[in-house]
Amino acid sequence: MANMRLAGKVVLVTGAASGMGRVAICMFAEQGANVIAADIDERSLHDAVNEVGAAHAEAILPVTGNVAVADDVARMIDAGMDRFGKLNVLYNNAGIMPDEDTSVVETDEATWERVLDVNLKSIYLVCKHGIPHLIEAGGGSVINIASFVALIGCTVPQDAYTASKGGVLSLTRSLAVQYGRHGVRANAICPGPILTPLMETLFASEEEKMKRLDRIPLGRFGRAEDIVWAGVFLASDESAWMTGSQFVVDGGITVNYF
Numbered sequence: 001m002a003n004m005r006l007a008g009k010v011v012l013v014t015g016a017a018s019g020m021g022r023v024a025i026c027m028f029a030e031q032g033a034n035v036i037a038a039d040i041d042e043r044s045l046h047d048a049v050n051e052v053g054a055a056h057a058e059a060i061l062p063v064t065g066n067v068a069v070a071d072d073v074a075r076m077i078d079a080g081m082d083r084f085g086k087l088n089v090l091y092n093n094a095g096i097m098p099d100e101d102t103s104v105v106e107t108d109e110a111t112w113e114r115v116l117d118v119n120l121k122s123i124y125l126v127c128k129h130g131i132p133h134l135i136e137a138g139g140g141s142v143i144n145i146a147s148f149v150a151l152i153g154c155t156v157p158q159d160a161y162t163a164s165k166g167g168v169l170s171l172t173r174s175l176a177v178q179y180g181r182h183g184v185r186a187n188a189i190c191p192g193p194i195l196t197p198l199m200e201t202l203f204a205s206e207e208e209k210m211k212r213l214d215r216i217p218l219g220r221f222g223r224a225e226d227i228v229w230a231g232v233f234l235a236s237d238e239s240a241w242m243t244g245s246q247f248v249v250d251g252g253i254t255v256n257y258f
């Protein structure tokens, strides 16, 4: 117990069924947290929770729902409160990057709105329903997953995605300033390219993969664990004096000029 960094904490993870969210529910539970695992994809969520294993089964509460729909978000949080009695950490990880999201000239309005809803409005909704419980618990930590494309422009356009992640960063700063006096911290993580199902489709060809790899000083794509360790730190009291930050975990891609 002594070396468990999240013992006694209750963490809501959105987008828990795949990629980094899937790894997050596992690592957070291993660090002693109780976890509300939320995702829209019921079947994958079920598989993800099974994967966490019997040792932590009691610590995970799966809840199916859409993070862009207010009633669903309220239900996720209510279910967590009923089961665990409190809420300490909001890990806003759910996100989409659909193929139809390209340049502003090409992208249709429905795609733009869907991306902004899932990637940004979701954080507003989770914070709206979650922050009062964090305050009730005497403080807490909001962790918003942004992206390196919120920091540098990308020649392969995904403009709705990029705009949504820029919004995530500025909303994070605003939350930090507004809720600091209530003991609620808010930080963003900016992952570089991580090999998750979301990215595997984008880097379908070897050529696409190599083009990206060339840009990464550390010479490899990220792993979900690389990001979730930053999440463990931000969720834990070790980061007690950090708020409003954009934690860049990207293999160095954003500092590489050539």
Ligand code: NAD
Residues within 6 Å of the ligand: 014, 015, 016, 017, 018, 019, 020, 021, 038, 039, 040, 041, 044, 065, 066, 067, 068, 093, 094, 095, 096, 097, 118, 145, 146, 147, 148, 190, 191, 192, 193, 194, 195, 196, 197, 198, 199
């Ligand atoms: P992923 O596609 O593997 O997983 C995303 C999960 O979110 C899926 O389980 C999906 O079902 C869920 N989801 C999607 N829409 C939802 C909705 N409306 N309601 C509830 N759940 C929903 O993605 P990933 O690569 O693990 O990415 C996780 C986060 O990290 C995203 O916010 C993404 O934008 C961000 N990110 C990823 C990368 C990368 O290289 N993979 C880089 C930078 C940032």
